Amino acid sequence: MQTDSLLEFLLVEYRWVVVVTCLLPLSLLWKVWSTVRNYVVFKMNSAPKNHDKKVKEIQKQIRKWRMSGCQTKLCTARPGWQTMSFRQSLYKKSYTNIDINLVDVLEVDTENMTVRCEPMATMGQVSLTLQPLGLALAIVPELEQLTVGGLVMGTGVETSSHRRGLFQHVCTQYELLLPDNSVVTCSETENPDLFYAVPWSYGTLGFLLSATIKVIPAKKYVRLEYHPYTSLPELSRRFTHEASRPDSHMFVEALLYSRHEGVLMTGDMVDEVGADGKYNPIGKWYSEWFFTQVEKHLKRFQKGDKKTAVEYIPLRDYYHRHTRSLFWELQDIIPFGNHPLFRLTFGWLMPPEVSLLKLTQPAAVARLYERSHVIQDMLVPVEHLEDAVQKFHEEFEVYPVWLCPFKLPNQPGQLQLKSGKESEMFVDIGVYGVPKAKGYETVSSTRRVEEFVISRGGFQMLYADTYTTREEFRQMFSHSLYDRVRETLPGCLDAFPEIYDKVNRNVRK
Ligand SMILES: Cc1cc2nc3c(=O)[nH]c(=O)nc-3n(C[C@H](O)[C@H](O)[C@H](O)COP(=O)(O)OP(=O)(O)OC[C@H]3O[C@@H](n4cnc5c(N)ncnc54)[C@H](O)[C@@H]3O)c2cc1C
Ligand SMILES: NC(=O)C1=CN([C@@H]2O[C@H](COP(=O)(O)OP(=O)(O)OC[C@H]3O[C@@H](n4cnc5c(N)ncnc54)[C@H](OP(=O)(O)O)[C@@H]3O)[C@@H](O)[C@H]2O)C=CC1
């Protein structure tokens, strides 16, 4: 790895020194502060009363922007280092930043089985708030730091998405502040055009003030079955079957450890630990990283142990099973992070806050990731799973690969089914790591994968780097409803850029 100086070499090779000695303690401070604060605010029930007051604070900012002649476009003031993506948005420097200090869970409605959250409420915060009530979000995207606002305005997926769709499909209502400073609510029956155009709009239609999200009864454990495969066609057939069957398991996921081998996992919520499996508290600080535990099932299968293993995992541990290792990304940052001794002594501090890793990322590391690190999630119809794995192998050859099925209903909005069916099963193919493919080059390799995805009627998750041109982007994402809504919303075209102007690779550093 070429570096410009010894200092840079040390910063890259020994980044773990800063992470372990500084970022882990700081992250713990942040987690403790955030958890206590959210608990107190929720218990004092102060959030709902404050919500309208905080909205007025935001309207004051918009009024000021309008009084100054709408000189710039608008965006949220959330610092780029706090967002769950590798990049920081350059536009935040030139746009008018609107401080959306809405960080709370507002109301749990057990009659309608919904929870109303402010946009900066995080998945970790919401799952912790709902757990004692015996509830869970209908979709709990994996990483605790993900915010409701980002998941609504971007997207969210999780291993029960084959039943319930993406995060937007479990949202029943949005409260938005529009560029003309009006506050509107939208749902399937109220302002439906706006309701369906909000998901994947990346904050280019208005500011999200709250979202009402479906919740489900939560049981104490997940009974998880591990099904290893050494043949991709067989794994793909079973994956598609498990995702599509009418009586599907609640959770379906697969991890590929090579082009042909992987482990399919199916799970259901249960209240008791059964005699047919072992109790595995994977969320304990000393527990092995989940993806390496799963890989052991493949290894035993390769040695001839063909039985299906069963485990009982505490529900919240399951929901956030990949959080402690940031999927498999932390192995590149703290290479010994999964060592039993490290887990026993420092595991309780893990993971470092993604935001702090971004905030303290040395330039040399950013260059290294730019040149030889892939972080992409491509969403393709499940019928193309095998071709897609083959294409990802040719272009990236990064493993593990995360496979998460989700049902995409044919609804108005940016995600349009090319098949015209009523709904279609898709698979999120997540690739995060160092590419080993011969001839890998960031832009050309990613563009070939983007071309493949567009040709199969798929979509790219836009937290990742998109190298598509504006035309290719509009081929991938339907803009007919989106453009119409932007034209009808007073002041929208002046206030916000198009989605592409906020997500393409050139506007991010
Ligand atoms: C060690 C450390 C790590 C940090 N890491 C993060 C981080 O990972 N994510 C992050 O958002 N901020 C992080 N921050 C900064 C934090 O956002 C606040 O700005 C800071 O803690 C002061 O908050 P406050 O007193 O203004 O609290 P508040 O007035 O309650 O909140 C103001 C701001 O704090 C943030 N915030 C507060 N609660 C939450 C929450 N539950 N979810 C998301 N954001 C919230 C929001 O940015 C909000 O706008 C970190 C701060 C420290 C000290
Ligand atoms: N399991 C999963 O599904 C995972 C998903 N992700 C990705 O992470 C993203 C979420 O990351 P997160 O850090 O939470 O979100 P971000 O802060 O990155 O926000 C994502 C987008 O939403 C906009 N946005 C956020 N809040 C508001 C608001 N209140 N009003 C208007 N626009 C808003 C932001 O606009 P602006 O730029 O103006 O701030 C930005 O364009 C998801 O979209 C997803 O792509 C990542 C990991 C896992």
Ligand SMILES: CC(C)=CCC[C@@H](C)[C@H]1CC[C@H]2C3=C(CC[C@]12C)[C@@]1(C)CC[C@H](O)C[C@@H]1CC3
């Ligand atoms: C499950 C889905 C849909 C996506 C998972 C994406 C995550 C694996 C990435 C989202 C943000 C990424 C960042 C990093 C690793 C991978 C993610 C968590 C870093 C921590 C990698 C090291 C850099 O120095 C900072 C990065 C911040 C963002």
